[in-house]
Amino acid sequence: MKKILVTGGAGFLGSNLCKKLLDEGNEVIALDNLYTGRMENIQPFLKNPAFQFIEHDIINPLKIDVPIDEIYNAACPASPPHYQKSPTFTTKTCVLGMLNMLELATKLQAKILQFSTSEVYGDPQIHPQPESYRGSVNPIGIRSCYDEGKRCAEALCFDYNREFGTRIKVIRIFNTYGPNMDPADGRVVSNMIIQALQNKDITIYGDGTQTRSFCYVDDLISGIMRMMQSREDFKGPVNLGNPNEFTILELAEKIIKLTGSHSKLQFNPLPSDDPMQRKPVIETASKELGWKPEILLDEGLIPTIRYFDQQLEK
């Protein structure tokens, strides 16, 4: 049994991770400022004596005196409309939050795993994206608070490792979907499922030919946990995502079919710097972690649609 800190523990990925860590018999402390995280995601664990919730914003230093074995740093708004609402706050969360968590990990000699992102590749000029690709990020665009914030956070991880010997792991997460996503998240999977369930127009940004590769949350969490337990000298960065690539139009068609919706497509302008394509090369994860995603998009959409249907009934 380990004592594990999960920042962003009430968020989509954080809460799914807390559940798996508790199921495996660990003690979990979840931190969240509830900016995008939601108490209902962690409600089922609140009575579990192995679980503790602390409302805390990681842009402020955290004092913890108990020994901690592992820190998963998942705290950050991750959907474009959310992270663009207050871009300077997003950068602070990425950079000051990372500094504070690296300080804590160094002091407690805990291993720290950073939730980085495929957004470090920007609008990629190389397709699909291996970890060696250095990316194509617009440093002054509307996505840069998140993209550059996360790039700086990666740099901090590796600098703390080189300068102070901090035990680090870095994963780059590609588009992920599943239960516990916020219905108001604003990303494509949640928007389209909710629109389809309500027979409202499905919003396609641009002409819908841009691509994403969608990973079901259970697959992602298993990859994340394998990364934490990977050999001590493997720091990453490692891509975690599903390499099955779809256009946004294909996604809309699947969701309309699976929900039996009468929704029509509505074409809206493409936001600036919206990446045209995204697909991970996952050879590193396969070699180092023995991991690959198992759940096809059509399979993963079914429990996700059920989850959003229940959310709409609330």
Ligand code: UDP
């Ligand atoms: N998108 C869309 N309709 C929506 C929301 C998003 O067509 O209602 C598009 C968006 O422009 C992008 C893709 O879907 O090209 C994925 O967007 P999302 O916000 O889910 O994540 P991103 O991968 O861009 O961070």
